Amino acid sequence: xxxxxxxxxxxxxxxxxxxxxxxxxxxxxxxxxxxxxxVLSRGQQVTVYLVLILLYFLAFxxxxxxxxxxxxxxxxxxxxxxxxxxxxxxxxxxxxFMNWFDTLAWYPLGRWVGHTVYPGLMATAxxxxxxxxxxxxxxxxxxxxxxxxxxxxxxxxxxxxLLTKESFDTGAAICAAAFMAIVPGYASRSVxxxxxxxxxxxxxxxNTFYCFVKAVNLGSLRWAAISSLAYGFxxxxxxxxxxxxxxxxxxxxxxxxxxxxxxxxYVSYSIFHVLGTLMALQLPFIxxxxxxxxxxxxxxxxxxxxxxxxxxGFLKSHLSSTHFTAMLKGLSFALAGAVxxxxxLANIRGGDGRxxxxxxxxxxxIAIVASVSEHQAxxxxxxxxxxxxxxxxxxxxxxxxxxxxxxxxxxIILYYATALYFSSVMIRLILILSPxxxxxxxxxxxxxxxxxxxxxxxxxxxxxxxxxxxxKPAERWPPIEQKLKYLVLLLMTVSLVFFTVHSRWxxxxxxxxxxxxxRTQAPTGEQVFYDDYREAYYWLRQNTASDARxxxxxxxxxxxxxxxxxxxxxxNNTWNNTHIATVGKCxxxxxxxxxxxxxxxxxxYVLVIFGGVIGYSSDDIGKFLWMIKIAGSVYPEIxxxxxxxxxxxxxxxxxASPKMLNSMMYKMCYHRFGEVSTNSTNGPSExxxxxxxxxxxxxxxxxxxxxxxxxTSSNWxxxxxxxxxxxxxx
Numbered sequence: 016x017x018x019x020x021x022x023x024x025x026x027x028x029x030x031x032x033x034x035x036x037x038x039x040x041x042x043x044x045x046x047x048x049x050x051x052x053x054v055l056s057r058g059q060q061v062t063v064y065l066v067l068i069l070l071y072f073l074a075f076x077x078x079x080x081x082x083x084x085x086x087x088x089x090x091x092x093x094x095x096x097x098x099x100x101x102x103x104x105x106x107x108x109x110x111x112f113m114n115w116f117d118t119l120a121w122y123p124l125g126r127w128v129g130h131t132v133y134p135g136l137m138a139t140a141x142x143x144x145x146x147x148x149x150x151x152x153x154x155x156x157x158x159x160x161x162x163x164x165x166x167x168x169x170x171x172x173x174x175x176x177l178l179t180k181e182s183f184d185t186g187a188a189i190c191a192a193a194f195m196a197i198v199p200g201y202a203s204r205s206v207x208x209x210x211x212x213x214x215x216x217x218x219x220x221x222n223t224f225y226c227f228v229k230a231v232n233l234g235s236l237r238w239a240a241i242s243s244l245a246y247g248f249x250x251x252x253x254x255x256x257x258x259x260x261x262x263x264x265x266x267x268x269x270x271x272x273x274x275x276x277x278x279x280x281y282v283s284y285s286i287f288h289v290l291g292t293l294m295a296l297q298l299p300f301i302x303x304x305x306x307x308x309x310x311x312x313x314x315x316x317x318x319x320x321x322x323x324x325x326x327x328g329f330l331k332s333h334l335s336s337t338h339f340t341a342m343l344k345g346l347s348f349a350l351a352g353a354v355x356x357x358x359x360l361a362n363i364r365g366g367d368g369r370x371x372x373x374x375x376x377x378x379x380x381i382a383i384v385a386s387v388s389e390h391q392a393x394x395x396x397x398x399x400x401x402x403x404x405x406x407x408x409x410x411x412x413x414x415x416x417x418x419x420x421x422x423x424x425x426x427i428i429l430y431y432a433t434a435l436y437f438s439s440v441m442i443r444l445i446l447i448l449s450p451x452x453x454x455x456x457x458x459x460x461x462x463x464x465x466x467x468x469x470x471x472x473x474x475x476x477x478x479x480x481x482x483x484x485x486x487k488p489a490e491r492w493p494p495i496e497q498k499l500k501y502l503v504l505l506l507m508t509v510s511l512v513f514f515t516v517h518s519r520w521x522x523x524x525x526x527x528x529x530x531x532x533x534r535t536q537a538p539t540g541e542q543v544f545y546d547d548y549r550e551a552y553y554w555l556r557q558n559t560a561s562d563a564r565x566x567x568x569x570x571x572x573x574x575x576x577x578x579x580x581x582x583x584x585x586x587n588n589t590w591n592n593t594h595i596a597t598v599g600k601c602x603x604x605x606x607x608x609x610x611x612x613x614x615x616x617x618x619x620y621v622l623v624i625f626g627g628v629i630g631y632s633s634d635d636i637g638k639f640l641w642m643i644k645i646a647g648s649v650y651p652e653i654x655x656x657x658x659x660x661x662x663x664x665x666x667x668x669x670x671a672s673p674k675m676l677n678s679m680m681y682k683m684c685y686h687r688f689g690e691v692s693t694n695s696t697n698g699p700s701e702x703x704x705x706x707x708x709x710x711x712x713x714x715x716x717x718x719x720x721x722x723x724x725x726x727t728s729s730n731w732x733x734x735x736x737x738x739x740x741x742x743x744x745x
Contacts, residue, residue, distance in 0.1 A: 063185065063189065066189060066192075067172070067173060067176060067189075067192065070169075070172050070176075070192050070193055070196045071169035071172055071173065071196075072169070073196045073197065074165070074168045074169045074171075074172045074195070074196040074197070075165045075166065075168065075169045076165075077196070077197055077202070077518075077519065077522055077523075078164065078165040078168055078202060078205060078206040078207050078522065078527075079165060079206075079207050080206070080207075080522065080523040080527035081206050081207050081208050081527035081528070081529060082161065082207045082208070084523075084527065084534075085528075085529055085532055085534075087157070087158055087161045087207075087208070088161070088208055088529055088531070088532070089157070089160060089161065089208055089210055089529075089577075090206075090208040090209050090210070090529040090530060090531070091209065091211070091529070091530050092530070092570060092571070092573050092574060092587050093211050093212075093573060093587055094160075094208070094209060094210035094211050095573040095574050095576075095577040095578065096573040096576070096577065096586070096587065096588075097136055097137060097160070097210050097211065097212070098157065098160050098210055098577060099573075099576065099577040100112070100128060100132065100137050101136075101137040101140050101141060101156060101160055101210075102156055103115055103128075104134070104137045104138065104141050105140075105141045105144055105145075105156050109134075109138065112128070112129055112134070112137070113129030113130070113134070113299065114129055115127075115128045115129050116128070117576075118582070119576045119580070119581065119582045119583065120572065120576060120582075120583060120586055120588070121583075121584070121585065121586065121588075121590075121591065121594065122564050122582045122583065122584050122616075122617070123616075123617070124591065124594070126588065129299065130299040130300060131300060131588065131590065132300060133212060133250075133251055133252055133253055133254065133298070133300060134251060134298075135212075135215065135219075135248060135249075135250075135251030135252035135253075136210075136211075136212050136214070136215050136252055138251070139163075139215060139252075140156075140159055140160055140163050140210075141156075143159055143163070144156050144159045147159070160210040161207050161208050161210065162207055163210055163214060163215070164204070164205040164206060164207065164208075164209045164210065164211075164214035164215075165205065165206070165207050167205070167214055167215050167218045168196075168201070168202070168205040168214075170218050171195060171201070171205075171217055171218040171221060171450070172192045172195050172196050173192070174218060174221045174222045174225050175188075175191050175192050175195040175221055175450055175453060175454065176188045176189065176191065176192040177225045178221055178224055178225040178228065178450075178454065179191040179192070179454045179457055179458070181225060181228050181229050181232065181423060182228060182416075182421075182423035182424060182426070182427050182454070183415075183416075183419070183423075183424070183458050183461070184461065186461040186464070186465065187454075187457045187458040187460075187461035187462070188457065189457070189461075190456070190457030190458075190460040190461050191453045191454045191456065191457025191458070192453075192457070193457070194405060194452075194453035194456050194457055194514075195449075195450060195453040197514075197515065197518040197519065197522065198401075198402065198405065198449050198452070198453055198518065199400065199401045199402070199403070199517070199518050199521040199522060199525075199526065200401035200402055200445045200446065200448065200449035200452070201217060201446060201449040201450070202518070202521070202522045202526055203401065203445075203446070203526045204217075204446055205217070206522065206526050206527050207527075208529055209526075212252055212253040212254075213253060213255075213446055215252050215253075216249065216252045216253030216255055216256075217446055217447075217449075217450065219245065219248050219249035219252050219253070220249055220255070220258070220259065220447065220450070221450050222245045222248075222249075223242060223245040223246045223248075223249050223259055224259075224426075224430070225245075226238060226241045226242035226244075226245045227239075227242040227246075227263065227283065227287060228422075228423050228426055229242075230242050230279075230282075230283040230286075230287070231279055231280055231283045231422050231423070231426075232279070232422065232423060233279070234277070234278060234279030234282055234283065235282075235283075236282060236286060238283075239282055239283045239284075239285075239286035239287055240286055240290060242283070242287050243286060243287045243289075243290035243291045243294065244290070244294075246259060246287065246291045246294070247290075247291060247294030247295070250291075250294060250295050250298060250301065251298060255444075255447065257310050257311075258433075258434075258437070258447060260291075260310070260311055260313075260314050261310070261313050261314065262429070262430065262433055263284065263287065263314070264284075264313045264314045264316070264317035264318075265313070265317075265429065265433070266425070266426055266429050267280060267284045267317050267321060268317050268320070269425070269429065270422070270425065271320075271321075271324060273425070275422065275425070276324060276328075279422075280321075280422070281321060281324075281325050284317075284318070284321060285318070285321065285322070288314055288315075288318045289318075292305055292306075292311075292314075295311075381592075381648075382641070382644045382645045382647075382648045383589055383592050383595060383645055386638075386641040386644070386645060388442075389441070389442050389443040390441050390442070390443065391441070391442055392439065392440055392441070392442070393438055393439050393440075393441070393442045393445065397442055397445065398438075398445070400521065401445050401449070401521075402445070402448075402449065402452050403513065403514050403517050403518065404456075404510045404511075404513060404514050405452040405453065405455075405456040405514075406452070408455075408456050408459045408460070408510070409431070409451075409452045409455035409456050409459070410455075411455075411459040411463075412454070412455030412456055412457070412458035412459035412462075413427075413428055413431055413455055415458050415459065415462050416428050416455070416458065427451065427454060427455070430451045431451045431452075431455060434447045434448040434451055435448060460507065463503060463507065464507075467499075467500045467503050467504070530548075531546075531548040531549060531574065531578075532544055532545070532546055532548075532549075533545040533546075533547075533629075533631060533732075535629075535630075545629060545631075545730050545732060547728035547729060547730050547731075547732035547733050548574065548578075548732070548733060549578065550728050550729060550733070551622070551726065551728050551732075551733035551735065552574065552575060552578040552579040553578075553579075554726050554735070555575065555579035555581055555620075555726075555735070556578075556579045556580055556581070558725075558726070559581060559619070559620065560619070561580075561581075562582065563581055563582065563619045563620060564581075564582045564583075564584065564616075564617055564618055564619045564620070565579075565581050565582065565583055565584075565618075565619070565620045565621070565622055566583075566584050566598060566601070566613065566616065566618040566620070566621045566622070567583065567584075567585075567598075567621065567622040567623070568585075568598065568599075568602070568623075568624075568635060568638065568642060569585040569586055569587060569589060569595055569598070570587065570638070571583075571622065571624070572584075572585055572586020572587055572588075573586050573587045575622070584598055584616060584618070585598050592645070592648070592649065593649055595645060596645050596646045596648060596649035596650060597612065597616070597646075597649075598642075599642035599643065599645045599646030599653075600612065600646040600649075600650050600653055601613060601616075601679065602635075602639075602642055602678065602679050602680040603639075603642060603643050603646055603653055603658070603674075603678050603679070603680065604678065604679060605677045605678065605679065606677075606679055606682065606719065606720065606721050606722075607721070609679040609721070610721035610722075610738075613721075613738055614738075614741075618738050619737070619738055620725065620735055620736065620737055620738065621683060621722060621735070621736045621738065622733065622734070622735050622736075623635045623680065623683045623684055623733075623734050623736075624732060624733060624734075625684040625685075625731055625732060625733075625734055626706075626707050626732060627684070627685075627688065627693070627705035627706055627707055627708070627731070628688075628691065628693055628706065628730060628731040628732075629706070629730050629731070629732065630706040630707055631707065631732060632707050634684070634707065634732075635680060635684060636667065636680070636681075636684055636705075636707070636708070637707065639658075639678075639680050640655065640658070640665055642680070643655050643658055657672060657674040658672055658674050658675045658678070659672060660672055660675070666708070666710065666713075667681065667685075667705060667708055667710060667712050667713060668708075668710035668711060668712065668713045669711075669713040670713070671713045671714075676713055676714045681714070682717060682719060683719075683722070683734060683736055684734065685703075685712050685714070685715075686717075686719060686724060686734075687724070688703055688705075688712060688715070688731075689702055689703040689712065689715025689716060690702065691703070691731070692704075693705075693706055694706070702715070703715045719736070720739070721738070721739055722736040722737060722738055722739060723736065723737050723739055724736055724737075725737040
């Protein structure tokens with residue numbers, strides 16, 4: 016709170032000096048639509064740099080709660096694979112990594128990792144690790160990966176400042192950077208240990224936008240080339256580069272419709288599109304999809320339109336009206352024919368499931384896409400939780416952008432509108448929305464400070480009385496505008512304090528908890544930690560054959576391959592829906608049918624996650640309906656309705672359906688559970704009481720003949736079963 020108080024005073028000083036001493040327009044064409052910027056003195060520039068350094072360390076330090084409270088550990092599921100891939104890249108080099116075929120994944124298919132990943136994350140971490148060792152700073156590759164996200168969170172703060180300054184002014188940029196340092200929507204994927212693609216991709220996204228906006232403002236060939244390089248880096252890090260690929264063409268087309276076409280726009284986008292496309296072609300995972308895929312088609316169409324618009328403008332200035340009309344018709348027919356030939360010859364392919372889901376959220380949902388919690392539609396609660404007061408002050412910032420109406424301001428407005436739509440369709444994309452919300456929130460705060468609190472603003476100054484006349488007591492009372500000034504100050508203070516407190520709590524308590532270590536609170540108030548995941552993976556590594564094949568739901572594939580070094584059937588890559596559906600069908604079938612499938616797949620062990628003892632709700636029984644839906648999308652004999660109870664609801668008590676009670680998932684989760692006494696919610700301990708579903712299970716006494724219990728973790732969270740081999744025929 017003291018930090019934000021000091022920051023508020025510094026911003027007021029910067030705004031006061033920066034907006035009083037206005038510089039002239041930038042040198043260039045007379046029609047250059049560039050807002051005037053304040054010229055800061057050397058002392059104020061040093062102050063800005065110091066504030067940015069403080070914000071950088073604030074962004075870094077606030078993301079270290081996971082290390083302080085737990086340990087230096089990689090979180091979640093995808094980061095485990097990224098960590099394993101980074102070790103492979105660091106040990107073997109880029110050439111061998113791009114040719115690496117992973118035999119531990121997707122048995123019996125395997126995975127060609129180098130051609131199915133975005134390698135930017137791994138390559139950047141490997142370069143940092145190499146540079147540290149070159150400087151005699153001997154850092155373990157795991158620690159480099161753990162602290163990778165907080166470091167790039169600080170970098171994102173800096174590029175957010177640069178983009179806001181390029182679009183508006185220094186005061187707004189400082190405010191936006193301060194918001195970006197601790198906004199929960201971005202911190203959700205950038206805490207220590209969250210070694211995922213988004214940790215670096217948001218930095219790459221904002222950096223690309225900054226370079227492109229600067230190129231448009233200056234009409235600079237150099238900055239256009241730099242923006243394409245930034246875009247190439249973004250392409251190598253995350254599949255969300257598609258957002259940039261389609262946002263910039265929409266912006267260019269919108270500028271043409273608004274009558275704001277300029278040579279600066281032509282140079283910036285033409286260079287960006289050509290070089291960006293060439294760089295996308297170099298990535299094996301994308302390759303010629305950047306030419307033939309529908310997700311890239313808009314960029315090519317707008318690029319051709321921009322060339323046509325430029326040619327038409329040139330011809331119009333050099334030809335008579337008659338010749339120009341005839342030439343325009345000829346060019347129109349030629350362009351239409353070229354586009355038609357391109358569509359026919361190129362055999363344009365559609366986008367992937369996630370992209371189609373974003374464009375048509377009300378259409379048929381692919382089960383494997385809809386099953387992921389972060390792919391669900393966002394609610395107002397999600398926006399409030401991840402953005403807090405920014406959700407309310409960002410529209411005010413957009414209004415200021417509309418009042419300014421420069422090329423950069425139009426881009427910010429378009430970025431806000433599109434990101435708001437996509438994030439409302441998919442919770443995960445609040446990541447993309449967070450930077451522009453911080454930018455608009457910074458603009459709103461900056462302009463409000465300037466309007467009400469900058470000395471020299473005559474709008475709210477009380478007029479002086481005539482000479483020789485003293486004010487009466489009633490005249491000394493502040494006017495209504497002065498009261499409004501105090502009210503605005505109070506609201507801003509409360510908003511900033513609430514934003515700070517809420518963000519710190521969300522980052523420390525919610526987003527800093529690794530999924531492999533469960534933390535809960537006992538009735539006595541004592542903190543309790545459950546480390547069953549690592550206990551089970553350690554047992555797998557130490558007590559199973561090195562070529563053992565483990566079947567589980569796809570959520571745990573990356574963790575097992577990284578932490579247990581064992582072969583899995585499916586993992587979080589989810590590229591083969593049929594293979595995942597086969598595993599789901601196996602778990603939903605009875606024991607005999609499941610055994611036949613497991614023998615066909617050469618399964619040695621089966622792993623299930625069960626939370627009925629400790630009350631862990633994200634277990635496999637909770638996910639079982641999605642397994643049934645995914646299996647049913649491939650195998651029609653698996654019907655979701657067969658697994659609902661007598662009252663048409665999903666349950667595991669005595670009213671559960673026979674299909675549910677006889678399924679292999681039910682048996683492996685609840686095997687011997689009827690012998691366990693657990694505390695019920697509203698009464699004494701009961702045998703077979705599921706603390707997540709809050710019911711006594713419907714079937715307690717049963718035995719398993721085709722699998723045998725091999726290991727159960729200390730708190731019954733992870734259960735491993737060994738597949739019984741058929742006896743040799745004698």
